[in-house]
Amino acid sequence: MAGQNADLIPPAKPVIGEAEIEAAVRVLRSGMVVQGPEVAAFEEEFSELVAGRHCVAVNSGTSALQLALLGLGIGRGDEVIVPSFSFAASANAVRLVGAEPVFVDIEPGSFCVDPDAVAAAVTPRTVAIMPVHLYGHPAAMDRLMPIAERHNLAVVEDAAQAHGAALGGQPVGAFGAAGCFSFYPTKNMHALEGGMITTGDPQLARTLRLLRNQGMEQRYANEIVGANMRLTDVAAAIGRVQLQQLPDWTEQRRANAKFLDSRITGVITPPVADAARHVYHQYTVRITEDRDGAQQRLLEQGVGNAVYYPTPIHRLKPYLGEGGQPGPWDLPETERAAREVVSLPIHPALTPDQLERIANAANSLAGAR
Numbered sequence: 001m002a003g004q005n006a007d008l009i010p011p012a013k014p015v016i017g018e019a020e021i022e023a024a025v026r027v028l029r030s031g032m033v034v035q036g037p038e039v040a041a042f043e044e045e046f047s048e049l050v051a052g053r054h055c056v057a058v059n060s061g062t063s064a065l066q067l068a069l070l071g072l073g074i075g076r077g078d079e080v081i082v083p084s085f086s087f088a089a090s091a092n093a094v095r096l097v098g099a100e101p102v103f104v105d106i107e108p109g110s111f112c113v114d115p116d117a118v119a120a121a122v123t124p125r126t127v128a129i130m131p132v133h134l135y136g137h138p139a140a141m142d143r144l145m146p147i148a149e150r151h152n153l154a155v156v157e158d159a160a161q162a163h164g165a166a167l168g169g170q171p172v173g174a175f176g177a178a179g180c181f182s183f184y185p186t187k188n189m190h191a192l193e194g195g196m197i198t199t200g201d202p203q204l205a206r207t208l209r210l211l212r213n214q215g216m217e218q219r220y221a222n223e224i225v226g227a228n229m230r231l232t233d234v235a236a237a238i239g240r241v242q243l244q245q246l247p248d249w250t251e252q253r254r255a256n257a258k259f260l261d262s263r264i265t266g267v268i269t270p271p272v273a274d275a276a277r278h279v280y281h282q283y284t285v286r287i288t289e290d291r292d293g294a295q296q297r298l299l300e301q302g303v304g305n306a307v308y309y310p311t312p313i314h315r316l317k318p319y320l321g322e323g324g325q326p327g328p329w330d331l332p333e334t335e336r337a338a339r340e341v342v343s344l345p346i347h348p349a350l351t352p353d354q355l356e357r358i359a360n361a362a363n364s365l366a367g368a369r
């Protein structure tokens, strides 16, 4: 097994450094560990990443999506347009609030949602679009926002993989009614677990603050029905340390990608749209034949790798239609991507030697077919 290979380059490498440990210990020793000053500071500091928008911290990226939908009043009888080529959390959040995901395809050659498919999927019940900035590449917000405006739809950006990504200089999380980030350990920055909702609407921000805390602003003066989706101050303190390092880590990811782009000729390297700032949560190549064999050959050369995601959401059990068959979705580009993608290591801790090995291993695949 590859796990026994001491030289294996891991596909992801979450950082829990001395600074993170010190921050956690400092908060633990203070005795004030639940949502408090660290969370407020984390929200304040994170807003710089999203053009000064209001930020509301929650306990996961999935909670962020769920709360954003709830805060926008989305629920039973509503349809939300979602790409099927994403992590299940995108659609789960829609179902958890009682609404129905309507799955659409990605653009040919890209991994993000196809704006034409979105426009074609709008029905009288559609209330929102959830573009996913998959792998750290911004979705085509320049084309999606006008569609949303034309049909009066809310846009909830799933930016769980895209901290610091931008399109035309505008950061993700600063386009839609709400943007949702994740701080799960493998993401570009983490807080052990955690999430952030960003919005330009102060009223929505207030509603989200109520919703994450039992509907209370003043203790025991509950104004609405809410959940407990609070972030702890321990998590926020770790998130603050990571946020400081995010710019350097992002530059390193981008530099690693630039190197791999320049060296890899054996497989299809990741597409980058004009005006897109890709932050390479994943460096995802396409293998058009025998992906299983290719993954094995990468492992044999010590290159950890992973498929995100082998099964499109519309083919996962909770989203199958009548009789356990997939619903009436026609998503050829999604199916193709699910068959072809492999993500190679791209994390900031890679050494030049490891990058060299990754490029060589990727190039070896072309000849091995």
Ligand SMILES: *Cc1c(COP(=O)(O)O)cnc(C)c1O
Binding pocket: 060, 061, 062, 063, 086, 087, 089, 090, 132, 158, 160, 161, 181, 182, 183, 184, 194, 195
């Ligand atoms: C990670 C992720 C989420 C969920 O974030 P959690 O913090 O794990 O709940 C949602 N959407 C996408 C695309 C993700 O990658």
